[in-house]
Structure formats: C-alpha cells, structure tokens
Amino acid sequence: xxxxxxxxxxxxxxxxxxxxxxxxxxxxxxxxxxxxxxxxxxxxxxxxxxxxxxxxxxxxxxxxxxxxxxxxxxxxxxxxxxxxxxxxxxxxxxxxxxxxxxxxxxxxxxxxxxxxxxxxxxxxxxxxxxxxxxxxxxxxxxxxxxxxxxxxxxxxxxxxxxxxxxxxxxxxxxxxxxxxxxxxxxxxxxxxxxxxxxxxxxxxxxxxxxxxxxxxxxxxxxxxxxxxxxxxxxxxxxxxxxxxxxxxxxxxxxxxxxxxxxxxxxxxxxxxxxxxxxxxxxxxxxxxxxxxxxxxxxxxxxxxxxxxxx
Amino acid sequence: xxxxxxxxxxxxxxxxxxxxxxxxxxxxxxxxxxxxxxxxxxxxxxxxxxxxxxxxxxxxxxxxxxxxxxxxxxxxxxxxxxxxxxxxxxxxxxxxxxxxxxxxxxxxxxxxxxxxxxxxxxxxxxxxxxxxxxxxxxxxxxxxxxxxxxxxxxxxxxxxxxxxxxxxxxxxxxxxxxxxxxxxxxxxxxxxxxxxxxxxxxxxxxxxxxxxxxxxxxxxxxxxxxxxxxxxxxxxxxxxxxxxxxxxxxxxxxxxxxxxxxxxxxxxxxxxxxxxxxxxxxxxxxxxxxxxxxxxxxxxxxxxxxxxxx
Numbered sequence: 373x374x375x376x377x378x379x380x381x382x383x384x385x386x387x388x389x390x391x392x393x394x395x396x397x398x399x400x401x402x403x404x405x406x407x408x409x410x411x412x413x414x415x416x417x418x419x420x421x422x423x424x425x426x427x428x429x430x431x432x433x434x435x436x437x438x439x440x441x442x443x444x445x446x447x448x449x450x451x452x453x454x455x456x457x458x459x460x461x462x463x464x465x466x467x468x469x470x471x472x473x474x475x476x477x478x479x480x481x482x483x484x485x486x487x488x489x490x491x492x493x494x495x496x497x498x499x500x501x502x503x504x505x506x507x508x509x510x511x512x513x514x515x516x517x518x519x520x521x522x523x524x525x526x527x528x529x530x531x532x533x534x535x536x537x538x539x540x541x542x543x544x545x546x547x548x549x550x551x552x553x554x555x556x557x558x559x560x561x562x563x564x565x566x567x568x569x570x571x572x573x574x575x576x577x578x579x580x581x582x583x584x585x586x587x588x589x590x591x592x593x594x595x596x597x598x599x600x601x602x603x604x605x606x607x608x609x610x611x612x613x614x615x616x617x618x619x620x621x622x623x624x625x626x627x628x629x630x631x632x633x634x635x636x637x638x639x640x641x642x643x644x645x646x647x648x649x650x651x652x653x654x655x656x657x658x659x660x661x662x663x664x665x666x667x668x669x670x671x672x673x674x675x676x677x678x679x680x681x682x
Numbered sequence: 683x684x685x686x687x688x689x690x691x692x693x694x695x696x697x698x699x700x701x702x703x704x705x706x707x708x709x710x711x712x713x714x715x716x717x718x719x720x721x722x723x724x725x726x727x728x729x730x731x732x733x734x735x736x737x738x739x740x741x742x743x744x745x746x747x748x749x750x751x752x753x754x755x756x757x758x759x760x761x762x763x764x765x766x767x768x769x770x771x772x773x774x775x776x777x778x779x780x781x782x783x784x785x786x787x788x789x790x791x792x793x794x795x796x797x798x799x800x801x802x803x804x805x806x807x808x809x810x811x812x813x814x815x816x817x818x819x820x821x822x823x824x825x826x827x828x829x830x831x832x833x834x835x836x837x838x839x840x841x842x843x844x845x846x847x848x849x850x851x852x853x854x855x856x857x858x859x860x861x862x863x864x865x866x867x868x869x870x871x872x873x874x875x876x877x878x879x880x881x882x883x884x885x886x887x888x889x890x891x892x893x894x895x896x897x898x899x900x901x902x903x904x905x906x907x908x909x910x911x912x913x914x915x916x917x918x919x920x921x922x923x924x925x926x927x928x929x930x931x932x933x934x935x936x937x938x939x940x941x942x943x944x945x946x947x948x949x950x951x952x953x954x955x956x957x958x959x960x961x962x963x964x965x966x967x968x969x970x971x972x973x974x975x976x977x978x979x980x981x982x983x984x985x986x987x988x989x990x991x992x
Contacts, residue, residue: 410968412968412969428968430968432967432968439966439967441968556947556948557947557948557950557951557953557956558953616963620960623933623937623964624937624947624957627933627934627937627938628937628938628944628947628948634938637866637867637934637938638866638867638938640867641867643867643868644968644969646867647934647966648968650930650966651966652965652966652967653926653963653964653965654933654963654964654965655962655963655964656749656957656960656961656962657742657749657962658720658722658738658740658742658751658954658958659722659954
C-alpha cells in the first residue's frame with residue numbers, strides 16, 4: 373500500500389528532523405551551559421496557498437554562543453512553485469511538502485568559526501503518478517581567524533559522512549559548496565566551505581534519505597571539536613572588531629545571494645525564522661585596511677581562496 | 683547647435699552634483715568637526731561594457747556622525763540596460779550616461795534619525811534621435827525615537843522645495859516614497875518617509891533638472907535642524923541597543939528590497955561605493971519584545987505607519 377508507506381516515510385523523516393534539532397541544541401547547551409534555548413512553535417499561512425509551521429529554537433547571549441538559531445520548518449501547498457521545480461518540470465503545480473532543519477551558530481570568541489548546516493526533503497505528487505522525493509542540504513564553516521587543522525577536520529568529517537554513499541559525493545558536493553557560498557560582489561568565498569547539495573535523489577529514496585540524514589547526524593562531530601579547541605583562546609578589541617566586520621559579509625551573503633533567504637523574504641515566509649541566520653552584531657567600514665602579513669590577512673590569503681582541504 | 687548644448691548640459695549637471703556633494707560634506711563637518719571626510723576618487727569597468735567612475739566621500743567615527751557616506755558616481759555604456767528602460771522601450775540598447783549623488787548618514791546618538799538622499803540624471807541617445815534625459819531622486823528620514831516636529835519639518839522642507847514645480851509634486855512623491863521604502867517582509871515602513879521620484883521628465887529638461895537640483899539643494903535644510911535639535915539628547919545603553927536593532931532593518935531594506943543596491947551588487951558595480959549606505963554597527967535579535975506604551979513602541983504606533991505629516 374504505497375500511500376501508507378508514503379505517510380510513514382514523511383512521518384519518519386519529520387521525527388528524524390525534530391530529534392536532530394533537539395539533539396544538536398542539547399549538545400550546544402552541553403558545551404555552553406549559558407546558551408539557553410527558547411523553543412517557539414509557530415504556524416503561518418505563507419502567501420495565498422502555502423501553509424507553514426515549524427519550531428524555532430534559539431539561544432541568544434550565551435558566553436560561547438552569542439547567537440545560536442536552529443529551526444525546523446514544514447511547508448506544504450497544493451501547487452509546487454515553479455522555482456522549486458527547475459529540474460522536475462513534470463511536477464510543476466503538483467501538491468507538495470518541504471521539511472527541513474536549518475541552523476547558524478554565531479560564537480562570541482572570534483577564534484571560533486561561525487557555522488551553517490541545513491538538511492531538507494521535498495516531496496511532490498502529480499495526479500496519477502507516484503510521489504517523488506528529493507533532498508538537499510550541507511554544512512559550511514566561516515572562520516574569522518583560520519586554522520588549517522579546523523578546516524581539515526571539518527572537511528574530513530564531511531567526507532567521512534558521505535563516504536558510504538559513493539566516493540564521488542564529497543568532491544562533487546565540496547565544489548558545489550564553494551560555488552554556492554560565493555560573494556560575487558566581493559569576489560570572495562564566504563568561508564572555507566564544506567558540502568552543499570540540492571535536488572538530490574540519485575541513490576533512490578532510502579539511500580538518498582540516509583545520505584541527507586548522515587549529513588545532519590555528523591554535523592556536531594564536524595563542529596564541536598573546533599569549538600572546544602578555540603573557545604578559550606584569549607582575544608581583545610582587535611579580534612572582536614575584525615569578527616564584527618567579517619560578520620557583515622555573512623549578512624551580505626544571506627540577504628543578497630542566498631536563494632532560500634531571498635526567496636523566503638520576498639514570498640511571505642516567516643521573517644524571524646528565516647533571519648535566524650543573522651549575526652547578533654555586525655559592522656561595516658569603508659575599505660577596511662588589511663595589513664599584509666597580519667593574522668587578519670591570512671584569512672584572505674590562506675583560507676578564503678578555494679582549495680582542497682583533505 | 684544641439685550637440686554643444688547637450689555636452690554643456692552634461693557638464694553643467696556634473697558640476698552641480700560635485701558641488702552639491704562638496705557642500706553637503708562641508709556642512710556635515712561644520713556640525714561635527716570630528717567628522718573628517720576621506721575623498722576617494724575611483725574608476726572601474728562595470729560588467730563587460732559599462733564604465734564607472736566616481737568620488738566617494740566618507741567620514742567614519744565622528745562624534746555626531748558615526749558613519750556618513752556621500753558618493754558621486756558617473757556610469758556610461760554603449761547600451762542602456764533593459765532594466766533602466768521599462769518606461770522608455772525605444773531607448774533600449776542606446777548609448778547612455780547616468781550620474782548622481784547618493785548619501786546615507788548614520789548618526790551616533792539614537793535620538794538623531796538616519797537619513798538618505800539621492801539625486802540622479804540619466805541620458806540616452808538612440809541613433810538618429812535627439813538625446814533624452816530623465817531624473818530621479820528623493821530623501822527620506824529614519825528615526826529611532828520619533829519626534830513629530832522633526833517629521834513635520836522634514837516633510838515641510840520637501841514640500842517647499844517642490845512647490846515651484848507644481849502643487850501635485852509633493853503629494854505624489856510623498857506617496858511614492860512610502861511605497862518604495864517599505865519592508866514587505868516586516869510589513870513596516872523604513873521610517874517616516876519623505877519624497878521619492880523616478881523616470882521623471884514631465885516638466886521638460888530645464889525644469890525637470892531644476893526640480894531635481896532643488897531636492898539636492900534643500901537636503902541640508904531638511905536635515906541639519908533635526909540634527910542640531912537632537913544631537914545633545916542624553917542617551918544610554920537602552921537607546922543604543924534599540925538603535926542598533928533598528929539599524930538591522932536598514933540593512934534588510936537595502937540588501938533585500940532596494941533596487942539600486944541589489945542591482946548594483948549583482949551586476950558588478952563598485953561594492954564599497956554601493957555599500958556606503960550600510961550602518962557602522964547593526965544588531966539582530968529574535969522577536970525582540972517591544973513593551974506597549976514604551977518610547978520604543980511609539981516608533982511603531984506613531985511614526986512608522988503611513989500618515990500625512992504636513
């Protein structure tokens with residue numbers, strides 16, 4: 373009975389995503405007991421036909437995590453928007469559902485990198501056809517002061533997580549990540565990258581879902597050791613100033629280039645959930661000088677240029 | 683000899699704009715002697731065919747003006763982009779020039795509003811046709827703590843500046859401003875508005891140019907008295923925190939909704955000049971509570987909703 377299987381799968385995925393969100397937030401609080409998550413369930417009609425709901429979890433003002441937002445959202449509607457179906461024209465206008473977990477953590481210490489992770493599943497069912505599901509997601513790291521061992525560890529964890537699904541996945545998704553998280557107007561990468569994939573169903577439902585789940589489940593393995601290694605590094609005004617300046621780039625990327633953010637804001641999505649990714653504080657200054665050979669210059673010379681980390 | 687007149691007019695307008703920029707910056711320094719403007723002339727090929735040049739003037743870290751950017755820019759190219767010609771399809775692909783002055787001032791004291799002003803002229807000449815010129819511009823005020831007398835003075839000065847060009851201009855451009863400076867994703871105006879116009883040539887070249895010049899020339903009359911009135915108002919952490927939070931809205935508007943900013947960044951414009959409008963420091967927090975009846979709540983209840991100020 374396919375319809376039973378379908379419903380069971382949707383529910384199973386929802387359970388996974390909610391548990392993932394809960395588990396990640398608990399691990400954050402284990403690292404930083406002052407990072408107290410507020411849980412905010414919400415429901416919202418989006419635009420004329422879409423229905424959105426979700427659970428936002430956010431900790432603000434923690435000693436280690438200055439702003440840590442982790443949201444689960446679930447959107448459904450009677451007609452799949454054309455923008456979501458460029459590779460699947462046969463599904464345009466079909467009833468659909470999308471669900472996912474998305475997070476951005478902004479640490480206070482400039483030696484701890486900012487991080488982003490997202491996993492999502494879309495499903496649509498054209499009339500008289502079997503339901504189709506596909507997946508997207510990834511994670512990427514944005515240091516202010518880069519450390520090779522951190523970038524290597526993050527990428528290695530991504531690579532290990534994807535290894536069971538084919539040796540081609542990591543190199544492909546690593547390149548995709550570099551291409552996606554690029555600030556064209558700065559000619560600059562957002563950070564040291566990671567992995568990114570979209571519109572993925574190549575391995576069939578079960579294995580594609582498992583791959584997406586592996587990305588989510590390995591996120592804290594990729595990030596937590598970096599936080600532990602850097603969180604007690606002493607810093608002063610200089611490092612803080614550079615961090616706030618670079619956070620401006622994060623804002624620029626998300627508001628100008630990130631398709632999800634931009635589309636969400638322009639199409640009536642829930643603003644406060646979409647903007648979980650914004651930093652708690654960011655600064656701009658005109659042609660901020662970067663002194664050659666300085667610790668700040670190393671970010672531009674040694675970390676932002678695309679390279680293979682593993 | 684039309685071609686002589688044409689060149690003279692372009693040069694005259696350029697002289698006007700450069701003098702306007704110079705004069706405004708001088709007046710800012712008269713108000714705030716610590717606001718030292720750096721003058722940065724630049725040239726840049728934009729995209730494949732456009733040529734841009736300009737003079738950026740910016741003062742950062744002043745006691746009254748935390749960040750005051752005022753840029754002159756001049757862009758020319760062999761083919762007018764379709765996005766600039768929606769009302770003039772006959773000029774698509776014609777050689778064109780655009781020049782203007784654009785400014786955003788971010789004061790330090792939360793009782794002094796942020797302000798934006800822009801004046802610009804476009805000209806294009808289709809083969810075998812007379813050159814066509816049109817104008818755009820305006821100014822708008824973004825308070826953190828609103829004062830009725832400030833909003834009234836700002837709007838009255840705009841109205842007076844436009845009065846010689848027809849009684850319909852102020853009401854029309856006031857409404858246009860309210861419609862343009864609107865954050866759809868917040869369902870919120872950017873501030874108390876002012877005036878905005880685009881694609882304007884209704885009065886013929888001379889009078890249309892004079893109207894645009896009147897907007898530029900009256901800017902400091904509209905803004906300086908407000909700065910003088912509020913700059914010494916005592917404030918503390920509370921007001922500063924609210925100001926930084928509201929500046930986040932300014933960033934959101936400019937990066938998500940402002941057509942000039944968004945188009946400029948996506949089409950290879952000069953990033954640092956386009957982002958003169960960014961605040962020196964801005965913050966985000968999740969569903970920041972606004973206490974009913976508080977001074978902060980008054981911004982939302984008494985100032986942001988659209989209304990007639992004069």
